[in-house]
Amino acid sequence: MNAAGVDNEGYTLEHGSDQSFRPVFPGADHPRDAPVGELTPVTECDSEALSTLHSDGNVMIAALFTLFNDYCMKIYDFRCEDKKTIEFKLRSYQSSLAFIFAIEEINRNTHILPNTSLGFELYNVKSNQLDILQETFHCLTGMGINIPNYTCRRENKAAALLTGTAWETSARVGRLLNLYNYPQLTFGRFDTVLSDRGQFSSLYQTAPRDTFLSHGIVILMVHFSWTWVGLVLIDDHNGAEILSDLRGEMDRNRVCVAFVEMIPDNWINSGYKSRTSHRQILKSSANVIFIYDVTISLYGIILYISIHSITWKVWIIKSQWDVSTDVPFFIFDPFHGSLIFAQHHAEISDFRKFIQSYKPSTYPEDHILALLWKRYFNCSFSGPDCKSLVNCLPNASLEMLPGNALEMDMTEESYNVYNSVYAVAHSLHEMTLKHVEIHPHGNEEVNTYHWELHPYLKTIHYKNGAGKIMVLDSQRKLDAEYDILNLWNFPDGLRQKIKVGTFSPNAPQGQELFLSDHMIQWAIGFTELPRSVCSESCVPGFRKSPQEGKAACCYDCIHCPDNEISNETDMDHCVRCPESHYANTEQNHCLQKAVTFLSYEDTLGKALTYLALGFSALTAVVLGVFVKHHHTPIVKANNQALTYILLITLIFCFLCPLLFIGHPNTVTCVLQQSTFAVLFTVALSTVLAKTIIVVLAFKITFPGRLIRWIMISRATNFIIPVCTLIQLVLCGIWLSTSPPFIDSDAYTEHGYIIIICNKGSTIAFHSVLAYLCSMALGSYTMAYLSRNLPDTFNEAKFITFSMLVFFSVWVTFLPVYHSTKGQHMVAMEVFSILASSVGLLGCIFSPKCYIILFRPHRNVLYHVRNKVPSRGKVGLTA
Known part of the structure; x- marks a missing residue:
């Protein structure tokens, strides 16, 4: 950011009277909110390149991803009067690569769908209801055609549709697909609303259940003796559910809630709330804050945190948020030292090789890839077709994107996408085998109808490419295990997520959490293990006395009465010594009394x-x-x-x-x-x-x-x-x-x-x-x-x-x-x-x-x- 307040990406940060910042696009008459990310001006070739990615096959699988957003610099009468900019969603793009990787891997596998090739249709959807439904209609009716209850497809219809991480997206699409009994697999986190078969009879969730997430987070707090914790949640049913679970677990483990900030699930209404929440975070004595289910509604508060460089807080984050790419980088990274709960998944060894070899020369039809090459490796389009790239950095690859912008290993969303493709493939395989059993001598081509896939999706029990057993039935799903990651920010600004522990809810009691404390790097404001307490601990010899009208974690330390002791930290009550013992001077230990009488030696x-x-x-x-x-x-x-x-x-x-x-x-x-x-x-x-x-x-x-x-x-x-x-x-x-x-x-x-x-x-x-x-x-x-x-x-x-x-x-x-x-x-x-x-x-x-x-x-x-x-x-x- 230069001295004038204009950053290198072409938008300014307006400083208001409330001592906060908000993005303002150059040339706009009034400031308007915009998401945080990489913004790139859109050229004519770019506009032509931003089209649906398609690959032919005998059977098609469609998927909706938020790969990018384009923003108009000036809007008059609902018309774009100036050039557009592109914001890349690299985490979603990595999920789309997992989608392509899974299809290619299945096509190479002779044990799944032999003599049948899988193709795909990959749609980009923006964060608005109109665009989501529009792309869904494109999938149902045919590419480029948006006519309800009509399809121009004659063959290679999509057998199933994969939808994204946000539950709202899956819910909106699901209500539409229910009308057509169209199979839908969502690769976002498991959601109790989406598991309602009455509303979403055609929807299947790939992710494991987060039943014990709250328990794992509270166990982590107890491990570090953090008893005073703030909560920032989205004000929707997921936020209410996780808040209820967290409060219950925190009460059972004597951890107190310092504050709860519920951000409205609306980008427009969340702006003011983000500013007030930011002030609450600043003034709170809690040094540990949990942020859950980060969506676009929370980007405002994330931006405030980043701008003000709140480096003396420890953030506990659900890994659904791509903290490494969605947050702008400042001199002091406020999220350095954050602890991230990521659902544990098997490592897909060939995926890294796939990303390293994924280049415009090998995948020329991927126009998003061409734009990334142009943006990061100084390429330019040549020719009237806008397909050729020239003057590129030699030997460039996605691994070379700055700041680890694209993760080389699968994230939990990518892993869910990968499993979703395998679920459809195995269901198709089972359906084909069933058809062969019914018509053993039939030579006619099998005509696949999407509604026929439901019985197989409901009962599917399969192994993915890593050999892990997977099911889609919500009643048979296993509870998720978690990897605990620590966000490191090296001096050169390279963000990395380092695994420092695990949480296994099925482990014996007391052994669920495993942490390598010595590997954890804390936020810049801390030189040792951070403390987050409302009141300092009462040392042995003292007991806790609750402060009237405040949380149980807020108390005064009162000296034990005569002949009573407390031999542990933060004891609620002092213990009276037996008659044969007496309390020492510090009142933390009972000593044996000496027997005495009026003796001749006295x-x-x-x-x-x-x-x-x-x-x-x-x-x-x-x-x-x-x-x-x-x-x-x-x-x-x-x-x-x-x-x-x-x-x-x-x-x-x-x-x-x-x-x-x-x-x-x-x-x-x-x-x-x-x-x-x-x-x-x-x-x-x-x-x-x-x-x-x-x-x-x-x-x-x-x-x-x-x-x-x-x-x-x-x-x-x-x-x-x-x-x-x-x-x-x-x-x-x-x-x-x-x-x-x-x-x-x-x-x-x-x-x-x-x-x-x-x-x-x-x-x-x-x-x-x-x-x-x-x-x-x-x-x-x-x-x-x-x-x-x-x-x-x-x-x-x-x-x-x-x-x-x-x-x-x-x-x-x-x-x-x-x-x-x-x-x-x-x-x-x-x-x-x-x-x-x-x-x-x-x-x-x-x-x-x-x-x-x-x-x-x-x-x-x-x-x-x-x-x-x-x-x-x-x-x-x-």
Whole structure:
């Protein structure tokens, strides 16, 4: 294209206000749409050369192809006022060569139609309904004559008619041929509408069914993790059918549709839609776009894509579109790296040789071939008959056309044309054999009528030239397999389609798709495997959270909750770890929890153990001091027996926490609470007995008979066994109904399973604590009443304070205990046991030890008599 915007083919690209381009023919007053392709001015010889290609034979086969289109440069009053231009359809031309090749191959084959030669009539049809029907009438009535219901043919009538790739063409022709019961074979892709025998009873489709095409395309998307894909389809029944199939497959495989552009099946109405669709493609975040069933209606959007060089998109294309020739070439090929689904077919080895040898010198009747030679190899017509070519490039062949304009191997349409010819030939062969069976001695020439061919076409089961079994019956057709091709554009602009994989729907599940990923060249805008997603993948440790009002592929990534993991990409839900495991920091793996308990090796366990042993040793020392000074007044005044019982009990109270430390077992779990309850009951009952004795000794001025009997008979000594017995009954009920047992706590401490002793009945546990607190409260009350007695050797104040400490410890213990978990609960109970025991030891015995050890002059009977009134002597000597 030059600076003025005029390209080398003789038409301009008009730049409009909508920032888009459209073709404009030179000399036209107004821009008009024109298809993309090679445009060549038509000379007088060219016009004469553009005629129907014909070859004589005993039996004729006709075919309709869109080999070229001619366009008028200026039109006034429906008349062409200026020269015409030609647009060659090289892909269709290759199909016509396959048609000729098949007929020649059959004529050489002595096993098919011996003694019968096949001829052909090859018609060019343009992309309009009038021209299609006109050429069909030419076939029915006779070449050059267009009279309905009349034929000038006397012999060599066409046994069948082959129609092209567009379903509309086959449908229009089919409705006409149905009137005459005329066999029609279509070599386009299989169409469900055309398989309706009610409408098209004379029509047969050669192509295999595309039943699993949608499945193959979606499997390809899943293979590359493309979950955000745009769709561009023709707005007709084929587009609706493929859209329905694609949506179903995409939903099943969790692939989302980014947008759907339905282009009207009308060249005039599709222009504006192509521009709006082009904008949709540009603004969409989808990097992968599927284009299906490309017809002339989609050429507008293809032109927009080419002009704007959208090189950052990956196109998935159905091979019905000739991307190598129908798209103009620009500096950056927007379709480089495209993936093409082509129906797999057998290779016809001799076809390449046929094309290489197909030249004007060997096929002078092919006028299209002469025009191609003139266009590409600088030839010119000479002579008045416009048949001779001069000044041609030496050794020129179709293989030398620039940019691989003509494929040397059969395309899927060419292969279908080839099979269609073979289907007619084999049907004719079967019909001839049947006629010979009926008339074994008949020497008359067999007169073939086209309607007689239908029974054989319906049941035909034949091998083509490649040895492949073929059928025409739509009910017996096999599903197509596909070759996946990658469009390469080399630096010199040479487009090639390279096979990079296959899709076989009949293969075992999971093995349908085979791809050589390393062979794929992606679009220019990508340096690595393209990504096409609405949202980036959620890495392990996160889960997907759908975005409201958007497709399922659009989501946010949310961190997994505590102790839940996601160990794969894009998980919808996090998975909770089992109780024996915990989530790691990244929350993508469950780790085995370590078993733990309040052990002697832990710092806390060691500290509590040392405290328990230390205080028990200290209590033993205090006991030793009292035993050594048992003859002193202060020891005698505090009731030696109760003092010894209390100190011995406190020694065991300090050792009791050792049952709480270490690996729990059934024995220790049972002994922990019962031992603690009984020991503290003995200790508190001893304190209560001492308190009652002090009160009786100092508060009763004139003791009655009962009080005197209590003092003389020492009935206070029964306080300890009675109180202990009550506690034993409570513990017995506890152990018999719901005893403590070994339990595990897997939730309190992250990464650990804590082995603890479950107390069983919480009611029994709190009842035991309530009983101890009631005894402490009773001792506190009795001691409080005697708080104003003489100070010397008086325990009332010390007992009052010790019970206050004891009561405070265990009242504080309850809320703190229930607010802690795991081994800290155990440590809290141990600490409370030690604190309350220290309170008893310190408050009651530390003042006495201080006098015994450091103030011995106060520990004499004279000092006591001077300080204690006579009414207290009974208590002091008790």
